[in-house]
Amino acid sequence: MKSWGHLEEVAGRLSAISRSQFQSVFEKFEWPESLPSDCYWMSPELTSCYDTPVWDRLSEPEQIRLTQAESVNFFSLNVHLIRGLIGEVSDRIYTTRYPGLSDFFHDFIREENEHMWFFATFCQSYGGKVYPTRGFDGAAPAAHESVRDLMVFGRILIAEELCDVYNARMANDERLPLVAQRINAVHHEEESRHIAFGRQLMTALHDEAREQADPSELEAAGRYLARYISVCLRSFYNPSAYVDAALPEPLSIRGEVLRHPSRAAFHQSVMERTLKFFDRIGLPGRESIAW
Amino acid sequence: MQVSLERMENVLRPHCRLLNASEVLDFDASLVSLGVDSIEVVQLIIAIEDEFAVQIPPRLLTAETFATANTVLAAVGSLVSVSEDSAQEARS
Numbered sequence: 001m002k003s004w005g006h007l008e009e010v011a012g013r014l015s016a017i018s019r020s021q022f023q024s025v026f027e028k029f030e031w032p033e034s035l036p037s038d039c040y041w042m043s044p045e046l047t048s049c050y051d052t053p054v055w056d057r058l059s060e061p062e063q064i065r066l067t068q069a070e071s072v073n074f075f076s077l078n079v080h081l082i083r084g085l086i087g088e089v090s091d092r093i094y095t096t097r098y099p100g101l102s103d104f105f106h107d108f109i110r111e112e113n114e115h116m117w118f119f120a121t122f123c124q125s126y127g128g129k130v131y132p133t134r135g136f137d138g139a140a141p142a143a144h145e146s147v148r149d150l151m152v153f154g155r156i157l158i159a160e161e162l163c164d165v166y167n168a169r170m171a172n173d174e175r176l177p178l179v180a181q182r183i184n185a186v187h188h189e190e191e192s193r194h195i196a197f198g199r200q201l202m203t204a205l206h207d208e209a210r211e212q213a214d215p216s217e218l219e220a221a222g223r224y225l226a227r228y229i230s231v232c233l234r235s236f237y238n239p240s241a242y243v244d245a246a247l248p249e250p251l252s253i254r255g256e257v258l259r260h261p262s263r264a265a266f267h268q269s270v271m272e273r274t275l276k277f278f279d280r281i282g283l284p285g286r287e288s289i290a291w
Numbered sequence: 292m293q294v295s296l297e298r299m300e301n302v303l304r305p306h307c308r309l310l311n312a313s314e315v316l317d318f319d320a321s322l323v324s325l326g327v328d329s330i331e332v333v334q335l336i337i338a339i340e341d342e343f344a345v346q347i348p349p350r351l352l353t354a355e356t357f358a359t360a361n362t363v364l365a366a367v368g369s370l371v372s373v374s375e376d377s378a379q380e381a382r383s
């Protein structure tokens with residue numbers, strides 16, 4: 001298949017760039033002792049309550065505290081997503097199914113390991129913790145290997161593209177502390193390579209699945225990824241963050257904001273780019289996403 | 292507040308993707324076999340927390356807690372009675 005050959009070529013090129021731009025992650029950031037408590041740490045427009053009556057009810061100090069707790073929540077989500085994807089990629093690093101990609105996978109794991117370190121360092125230094133995940137790991141459902149990998153790498157691509165929308169918007173948001181801007185900027189830059197690879201891989205896997213797997217399996221994979229999108233979007237609504245921001249009635253906030261139509265519209269806007277790509281390769285499932 | 296079987300079933304049912312509307316929910320059946328996989332369980336956790344106004348602590352976010360409807364009921368029951376106790380303490 002043409003798309004597989006092209007994949008190796010793309011991976012080789014991306015690895016070369018990654019190696020030529022290598023700089024130790026320990027030298028990439030200056031970590032202040034503490035961050036100012038009177039400024040946003042995350043763009044307010046990206047917080048889970050924005051554009052809802054909950055946001056309007058909050059005092060300015062409460063809004064600021066929410067951006068701070070949610071910056072730690074967002075970076076914590078990244079930590080857990082990376083843990084999962086390093087596992088999946090290392091499971092495949094020397095399998096016969098992906099010959100020619102081992103070098104790229106090594107670079108990918110190294111970069112993701114570094115990302116996990118800077119995200120976690122921010123969380124622990126300024127938030128005092130990495131928020132735990134609100135679920136537990138599970139394998140993708142049994143299917144033809146092309147379909148199973150389509151689900152696994154589809155999940156990775158969805159998470160990377162979604163977080164990248166946030167990173168890109170915050171990379172130059174001067175309302176945020178420099179270290180927060182810089183983390184978003186560095187991650188946005190390096191993720192552009194992972195996303196380029198992820199899209200190429202998804203195209204190849206989808207071609208393979210269309211040739212070799214049962215069409216009903218492919219449809220089920222589309223619905224599986226649609227459910228994953230809903231779950232990913234909801235992980236930004238963490239009651240523990242509302243508690244830490246000392247918001248009034250923290251346990252009822254998630255339900256209230258998720259019922260507000262502006263949130264569904266926001267979800268659609270941040271997933272738009274990824275869904276357009278899925279449409280382009282012909283992956284089904286978009287209509288079953290619970291926004 | 293009480294965790295009645297009916298209320299729990301109302302929360303669980305939409306997440307049991309492999310259970311038809313006409314079928315009885317067996318509280319001892321494995322939730323995985325009813326379609327509550329690792330993705331659906333995240334949605335279920337949110338639905339439970341919102342319905343019962345509790346937060347499920349990380350120690351309870353395990354496959355054992357979400358093994359069957361009955362194990363979920365037991366876990367949520369313990370949280371609801373704890374939050375009732377603390378509300379009562381706050382009142383007295």
Ligand SMILES: [Fe+2]
Nearest residue numbers: 111112115191
């Ligand atoms: Fe990353």
Ligand SMILES: [Fe+2]
Nearest residue numbers: 112160191194
């Ligand atoms: Fe990545």
